[in-house]
Amino acid sequence: xxxxxxxxxxxxxxxxxxxxxxxxxxxxxxxxxxxxxxxxxxxxxxxxxxxxxxxxxxxxxxx
Amino acid sequence: xxxxxxxxxxxxxxxxxxxxxxxxxxxxxxxxxxxxxxxxxxxxxxxxxxxxxxxxxxxxxxxxxxxxxxxxxxxxxxxxxxxxxxxxxxxxxxxxxxxxxxxxxxxxxxxxxxxxxxxxxxxxxxxxxxxxxxxx
Amino acid sequence: xxxxxxxxxxxxxxxxxxxxxxxxxxxxxxxxxxxxxxxxxxxxxxxxxxxxxxxxxxxxxxxxxxxxxxxxxxxxxxxxxxxxxxxxxxxxxxxxxxxxxxxxxxxxxxxxxxxxxxxxxxxxxxxxxxxxxxxxxxxxxxx
Numbered sequence: 339x340x341x342x343x344x345x346x347x348x349x350x351x352x353x354x355x356x357x358x359x360x361x362x363x364x365x366x367x368x369x370x371x372x373x374x375x376x377x378x379x380x381x382x383x384x385x386x387x388x389x390x391x392x393x394x395x396x397x398x399x400x401x
Numbered sequence: 402x403x404x405x406x407x408x409x410x411x412x413x414x415x416x417x418x419x420x421x422x423x424x425x426x427x428x429x430x431x432x433x434x435x436x437x438x439x440x441x442x443x444x445x446x447x448x449x450x451x452x453x454x455x456x457x458x459x460x461x462x463x464x465x466x467x468x469x470x471x472x473x474x475x476x477x478x479x480x481x482x483x484x485x486x487x488x489x490x491x492x493x494x495x496x497x498x499x500x501x502x503x504x505x506x507x508x509x510x511x512x513x514x515x516x517x518x519x520x521x522x523x524x525x526x527x528x529x530x531x532x533x534x535x536x537x
Numbered sequence: 538x539x540x541x542x543x544x545x546x547x548x549x550x551x552x553x554x555x556x557x558x559x560x561x562x563x564x565x566x567x568x569x570x571x572x573x574x575x576x577x578x579x580x581x582x583x584x585x586x587x588x589x590x591x592x593x594x595x596x597x598x599x600x601x602x603x604x605x606x607x608x609x610x611x612x613x614x615x616x617x618x619x620x621x622x623x624x625x626x627x628x629x630x631x632x633x634x635x636x637x638x639x640x641x642x643x644x645x646x647x648x649x650x651x652x653x654x655x656x657x658x659x660x661x662x663x664x665x666x667x668x669x670x671x672x673x674x675x676x677x678x679x680x
Contacts (some may be wrong), residue, residue: 353680354677354680355680362550362614363614363615363616364613364614364616364617365677366616366617366672366675366676366677367614367615367616367617368677369677369678370616370675370677371616375675376616376619378615378616379615382615430641430645434645439646441646444645444646444647445642445646445648447645447646448641448642448644448645448646448648449638449641449642450641451641452634452637452638452641455633455634455637456634456637456638459630459633459634462630479622479626482626482629483622483625483626486625486626486629486660487603489629490599490602490657490660491599493653493654493656493657494595494598494599494602494654494657495592495595495596495599496595496653497595497652497653497654497656497657498591498592498594498595498598498654499588499591499592499595500653501591501652501654502578502581502587502588502590502591502594503583503587503588503591504583507653508653509640509643509644510636510637510639510640510643510651510653510656511636511637511640511641511644513633513636513637513640513656514633514636514637517629517633
């Protein structure tokens with residue numbers, strides 16, 4: 339699934355490692371979500387949305 | 402599998418064909434070896450023929466996981482495969498130590514694959530119960 | 538006891554840290570039990586006691602595998618668990634395929650006998666090998 343994770347991350351000047359630590363996941367997972375290789379579970383998607391202060395639909399694009 | 406998806410129907414059809422092929426290849430191999438001794442390379446080649454449908458079943462499982470569009474059904478199937486693996490690991494562990502030290506009769510390697518699928522089939526029932534009944 | 542060949546999620550929560558310690562203790566304890574009972578078995582005369590010890594050995598071996606699996610899974614996040622599950626399934630099918638081919642070779646062409654204990658051991662080793670390949674394929678690379 340396409341998403342704006344990389345853009346949102348760059349706006350805050352966070353590396354993938356920074357985002358991974360904030361979400362309590364591995365950098366591998368962050369990279370897989372950003373590149374669309376892996377769709378996060380609902381709890382993780384909600385954690386991502388809460389972290390960025392945005393609704394899920396603003397981060398993940400249902401094409 | 403409850404109400405079967407097209408992918409599930411294709412999976413069952415392919416497995417049925419592979420199972421039929423397995424029976425045919427086993428009889429073929431037995432027939433060839435009963436006719437008389439073979440040179441080593443031919444013997445190995447003929448001996449491996451019955452394992453080809455087994456390898457085909459592995460490919461069929463991969464195809465099903467790729468073709469099934471219902472992610473929940475895919476998840477349930479993966480869970481039954483995991484339970485099948487785990488139970489096979491358990492039984493082969495127990496049985497091998499019993500065979501080694503308590504002289505219980507051994508099990509041939511080609512029975513392990515059959516054992517795995519029996520456990521996969523058995524684990525489907527508690528999984529179906531755990532996740533609730535079929536479609537309403 | 539386990540070899541860390543992957544990066545786990547960080548930081549681990551307090552509950553996860555306790556779970557890791559718990560599984561480490563279980564896996565170490567079960568491994569020692571396995572070794573101990575195995576040693577006793579070598580020196581035991583045939584009979585019901587030997588059968589019981591063989592069952593305990595098999596149980597401790599399997600329980601050790603489960604403890605290691607739970608230790609590994611407790612250190613992984615959801616995506617890494619998907620990769621680990623995928624690795625285990627690949628390893629299962631590769632092992633089953635190899636065991637089937639080998640057993641037909643043994644049965645019909647006089648091949649070398651494959652001891653049954655090699656099957657679970659091969660599955661564990663194959664899981665470790667496939668896991669390295671799968672995790673490497675999904676490695677994030679440089680930032």
